[in-house]
Amino acid sequence: MNRFSSVWLIILLLLAGCQFGSDAGPSWFKGNLHTHTLWSDGDDFPEQVAAWYVDNGYSFLAISDHNTIAESERWLTIPEDHPRFRVFERYLATSPEEWVEWEQGVDTIRVRLKTWEEYSEVFQDPDSFLMMRAEEVTDQFEGKPIHVNATNIVEYIEPKGGGSVVEVMQNNVDAILSQGERLQRRVMLHINHPNFIWSIRADELAQLDGERFFEVFNGHPAVFNYGDSLRQGTEKMWDVVNTIRLRDGRPLMFGIGTDDAHHYQEIAPSRANVGRGWVMVRAGALTSDAVLAAMDDGQFYASSGVTLQDVSFDGRRYHVSVEPKEGISYTIEFFGTNSDHDPAPVAIKDPDSGELISYRYSEDVGRLLQQTSGAEASFEVTVEHLFVRARVTSDQVMEFPVSELELQRAWTQPVQPGQAW
Ligand SMILES: [Zn+2]
Ligand SMILES: [Zn+2]
Structure with a gap:
């Protein structure tokens, strides 16, 4: 073998190595899609914020300041x-x-x-860290905050307003999607913190077209993830939304976890800190296209501390396994709504003004179907089920909790019978 052929042999071996590398299958990437900096009401510089996520094992980040994409001289x-x-x-x-x-x-x-161009360039690394440009499109209707996150956009989106909560959401959803279509670019949008100032009800969320994601967990202390005595928490809301959407022929809505961090100077339950909520995405590559396509396919879970080893659904068997930690126990629960269920809601009205506060749905919406103690569980999804999702709860309190009662969790995405991943 002469010198040149040995060089080629090495090149071919390297190429073969790359080939084997790509056959290794998708990987899990940890990311946060909602956080703030001094460009709006966050209390640190964007480089400091991004550095925290790089240093803490995240693979991707979308800094989503209110109504800005950090492009001007400020x-x-x-x-x-x-x-x-x-x-x-x-x-x-x-x-x-x-x-x-x-x-x-x-x-x-x-x-x-x-600016975004300046700071993102410092952290972008094709092998280890992806930054996606984002904006929290910050709108309102009659004093109710309506915030929609736009991820992987390139142009600023002005809040569009509208004549009702649903119309404000839909107008902003349409504006985000139309930018993606016009620029031939994969963008992602999600509805933020529906219970912030009790601004968005489940029946309103359920009416949106072109919207696939909402925050089932948001780390801000003022967002009422768990509801109150009159209003649903975000998990029940999620199940109501999917019960209505599937009945109306809309696709499933997926749940994400985010920090919505604003405060980087003080760690306290009353502050909106980093490290509370994130998503783990199973994607073939660390690119915006691959990560967002995987999320569109439901190949991710939301987390506030629990890491999963595997989630799979073959059209019938929904299987979840946890990456166990020494001395920690886990409860795996499957929730769903039966396919013949009628979500007929009962209106809850303010006794004085008669104003609608929320709707109460029966316990059969998002009913607990199975509960298992341990690091692994499976559930048989049949035609009796409209959809099924899983939740894993650890016996450990979150690392930076808003309440001392807040246990670490993971939420996997809802599935429909026969529709394998
Ligand atoms: Zn917000
Ligand atoms: Zn926010």
Whole structure:
């Protein structure tokens, strides 16, 4: 064998190696799709926020500030006696020399926020970290906040408004989708924190077209993930939404977990901290196309602490296994609605004003179908079921909980009988 052929042999072996590499199958990627920085009401610089996610084992991040995609020239003025001055000092001290653009004034400093192009480039790494450009399209109807996250967009989306809660949501959903269509680009949208100021009811969420995702878990302390005595928590809401949607011929809605972090200076139950909620996506590659396509197919789960080893559905058998941790026990529950169920709701009205507060749905919507103690469980999904989903609860409290009672969980996506992954 001459020198050239041995070089080719090495090249062929390398190519074969790559081939084997791609046959290894999809991997799990951890990501957060909803977080804030000083570009809106977050309390740290975008580079500091992104660095936290890189340092804490995440593979992707969408910084979603309110009504901005961080594209203009923006200067902050910070008085030297303001608590934010220490945030600036830390930013300056931990950034490479010459990176921070700032000016000294009289008892104040001015600092320029890095744009998305500038800060994302520092962290993008095709092998290990993906940043997707995002915006929390922040709208309202009669004082009710209506926030829709747009991920992997390239142009700013102005809130569209509308004549009802549903119309405001739908108008913003349509604006996000139309940007994706116009630019021939895969974008993702999700409805944020429906129980924030009790702004969005399940029956309203169920009416949306083109919307596939909502936050079943949001880490902000003001979003009422668990509902109250009159209103459903987000899990029950999720089951109501899917019961109505499948009856109306719409596709299943999937549940995601996010931080919605705003506060990076103090870790406390009352603050919106990092590390509370995320998604684990099973994708073939760490690209926006691959990650978002996998999410569209339901190949992900939401988590507030539990890591799964595997989730599979062959059209009949729904199987979930946990990556167990020493000394920790798990409960695996399957929830679903029967296919012949009529979700007929009962209106709950304010006794004084007669105003509609919410609807109460029967216990048969999202009924507990099976409960197993242990790190592994399966459930047989049959034509009797409209849909089935699973939830895993650990006996450990979350790492940064809003309440001391908040246990670590994972929520897998709903499935329909016969529709294998
Ligand atoms: Zn929001
Ligand atoms: Zn937010």
